[in-house]
Every structure is written in structure tokens, then in C-alpha cells.
Amino acid sequence: xxxxxxxxxxxxxxxxxxxxxxxxxxxxxxxxxxxxxxxxxxxxxxxxxxxxxxxxxxxxxxxxxxxxxxxxxxxxxxxxxxxxxxxxxxxxxxxxxxxxxxxxxxxxxxxxxxxxxxxxxxxxxxxxxxxxxxxxxxxxxxxxxxxxxxxxxxxxxxxxxxxxxxxxxxxxxxxxxxxxxxxxxxxxxxxxxxxxxxxxxxxxxxxxxxxxxxxxxxxxxxxxxxxxxxxxxxxxxxxxxxxxxxxxxxxxxxxxxxxxxxxxxxxxxxxxxxxxxxxxxxxxxxxxxxxxxxxxxxxxxxxxxxxxxxxxxxxxxxxxxxxxxxxxxxxxxxxxxxxxxxxxxxxxxxxxxxxxxxxxxxxxxxxxxxxxxxxxxxxxxxxxxxxxxxxxxxxxx
Ligand SMILES: Cc1ncc(COP(=O)(O)O)c(C=O)c1O
Numbered sequence: 001x002x003x004x005x006x007x008x009x010x011x012x013x014x015x016x017x018x019x020x021x022x023x024x025x026x027x028x029x030x031x032x033x034x035x036x037x038x039x040x041x042x043x044x045x046x047x048x049x050x051x052x053x054x055x056x057x058x059x060x061x062x063x064x065x066x067x068x069x070x071x072x073x074x075x076x077x078x079x080x081x082x083x084x085x086x087x088x089x090x091x092x093x094x095x096x097x098x099x100x101x102x103x104x105x106x107x108x109x110x111x112x113x114x115x116x117x118x119x120x121x122x123x124x125x126x127x128x129x130x131x132x133x134x135x136x137x138x139x140x141x142x143x144x145x146x147x148x149x150x151x152x153x154x155x156x157x158x159x160x161x162x163x164x165x166x167x168x169x170x171x172x173x174x175x176x177x178x179x180x181x182x183x184x185x186x187x188x189x190x191x192x193x194x195x196x197x198x199x200x201x202x203x204x205x206x207x208x209x210x211x212x213x214x215x216x217x218x219x220x221x222x223x224x225x226x227x228x229x230x231x232x233x234x235x236x237x238x239x240x241x242x243x244x245x246x247x248x249x250x251x252x253x254x255x256x257x258x259x260x261x262x263x264x265x266x267x268x269x270x271x272x273x274x275x276x277x278x279x280x281x282x283x284x285x286x287x288x289x290x291x292x293x294x295x296x297x298x299x300x301x302x303x304x305x306x307x308x309x310x311x312x313x314x315x316x317x318x319x320x321x322x323x324x325x326x327x328x329x330x331x332x333x334x335x336x337x338x339x340x341x342x343x344x345x346x347x348x349x350x351x352x353x354x355x356x357x358x359x360x361x362x363x364x365x366x367x368x369x370x371x372x373x374x375x376x377x378x379x380x381x382x383x384x385x386x387x388x389x390x391x392x393x394x395x396x397x
Pocket of ligand 1: 085086087113220
């Protein structure tokens, strides 16, 4: 059994804050601050450029990849870390399209994160070989898998509503139609057990700053199924994905397997923070995380629905059809969320009207959930959100 009191003690959470936004930016693991400081002073400071070899910096993307692989059901040597998630989406998509040259459709859905769609759109324009990005409603995906679809590009958990696709079933359907699959696990990795290999996914990508707590700007990960890894030709063919980067050949030759999905110099300070954040997962059973996340989410929904009749549940009612966040709608959602944050309950807002709350059992418990619902009720019943100061929008909502 996972000891959630012990995991909570490993995070540095400010006093008086109920943090229901670990699905957007995970909090600081105490060990990460010390690890980054050590990497700065002892490694960068003392070893200088020798850090690449003597501190193992160059192997960090593969090491972090294997550690994340254990959380998403990916065998050793099939995941590597680096760049941003948007970049990893582009890389995976370019590779997949090349493996299905005779097909021209990228199928996605309206619940996908816009950046994934923007990257697909940019790639289609760059290729200029007649590809089409086809976007359907989430419920229509299975039926839209026609014989012209090259790739199914989906985010497993909808960033707004928390609605979760059935990865195994849709992957099977895609394969039956002759298409490849790319799964964006931004809201899945660390949220519940994921089994990319078991589901037969061809590619998976995800970020490490949400449930994995790697810190702001932490690098992304990419998974390529074993059977494909030596067949993909990276579109972003940077020197660190080359078979022999330090041979400085003028011609690009892809590295073996997943190594070819590396691009350029890895962000060592971020990788140090991520490595410390991944230590928290040692001894954590993701099925315990899932059970507790459902308990917390169900409790929150029940409390909010009984206390706050003005809010409408935007997430699926069936917990099996959700990820690990819960959303409610209200036309004044932005101001309400600002008022909540001012009272120490941190969730976030997604346009046009979504109040989003993440349930992250590593550091959130039932007492937090009850208290958050009480404060939300107080704000709504007293209309304390109805002030100009709570309507002012900063860059990040
Ligand atoms: C589902 C999903 N995909 C892609 C992205 C974009 O990630 P990045 O900003 O790391 O490129 C995000 C960011 O939150 C996301 O939630």
C-alpha cells in the first residue's frame, strides 16, 4: 500500500494553501531544490564542462526516460526526455506520417489540446504534400477511422473536462483501419496507471511538469514502440540524435532506437529537478493513486453539488471515464477562480467557463477536499467573487 502521508511530506507546500492545480504545475518536491543546488554548485561549478562525462549529464535524457517508462508501461529503452511537449508532438507526427506515406489524413478531436493541433497544422503546411488535419468530436473518433487516416493523434484526457478516451480500444480500431496512433499523455502520466505497450500505442508523448512534478519548463518525453523505433526517421534530426554525435559527420545517420528522438543539448538543471521529482514515485503504486484520486474526486463532486447549486459539472459523472481532474462550469468562472485563489484554494480556469480542480493524492487528502468545497460555497453564496479585482486577467489563466 502506498503511504500517502509519506509522499505528502516530500513536498514543499506553502502554509494555508490547498493546491488543486498539480495537474497543471506540480509543486516543488523538497529534494528537487537541494538536487538542483548541488548540480549547480558541485557539478556545473566544480566540474565545468567535465560534467558531461563525470556527472553523467549526457545520459540523463535516457535515464529519465526509463524512469518515466516505468510509470507509463513502456519497456526500458523506449522513452527519452527532452524539448517541449509541442516539439515532441511534431517529431512523433512527422515520423508517423512518413511511415504511412500513402495516406494523407491526421485524425484528431476537438478535445485535443490546441498546441497539438497547431503543431499538426504547421507540419501539414511545411510538408505541403496534400495532408489534411481532420478534427471530429471526441465521441466520433472511432467511426472516423476511415482508410485514408494515416495517424490518430489524441490526448487521452481532455484538458478541460477530464474526459478520458479508451486508449486500448481506439488503438485497436486505428490499427484495424491501418492507421498509427500518437497518444498525448500530458494529463495521464502520473495520474493513473498507463500501459502504452499493453495498449499497443505506436507513439506516446507527455510532459513532466504536471503530475510528475518536474518543475516549470521541465522537458517532455516521447515513447516509440520497439517495433518502430529503428524505422522512424526523425524530422528534427539534431546532432544528439545522430548515431555518433562526436564524429561530427556532415551527413545525418539516426542513432539506435529511441536515441534518435533526441535533438540537441539537454537541459541539465531541469533534468536534475526531474530526477529528484521522480524519486518521489519510488514505492508508489499507481493503482493506489488511481483509487485515491477517484475517492477524492467523487467526494469533491458530491460536496460541490450539494453546496454550490450554481455550478454545473462539466466532467463525466462516471469516474472510469475521467482522468484525475474535475471541472465545473459557471459563466463567471474566471472571477470565481480568482476569488478562490485569494482564499488559498488554487485551481485554474479554462476559457470560456471552466473551473478546473486537480486531485493529486501524493499531496492532497480528504480534509483538503472538504475545506476547498466549504470555501467555494462561501464565495458563491456571499458573491464575494463579484469584484473588479477578480475580473482582471493576467497573461496566464
Ligand atoms: C495535453 C497537452 N498537450 C500539449 C501541451 C503543450 O505542452 P508544452 O507547452 O510543453 O509544449 C500541453 C500543455 O499544457 C497539454 O496540456
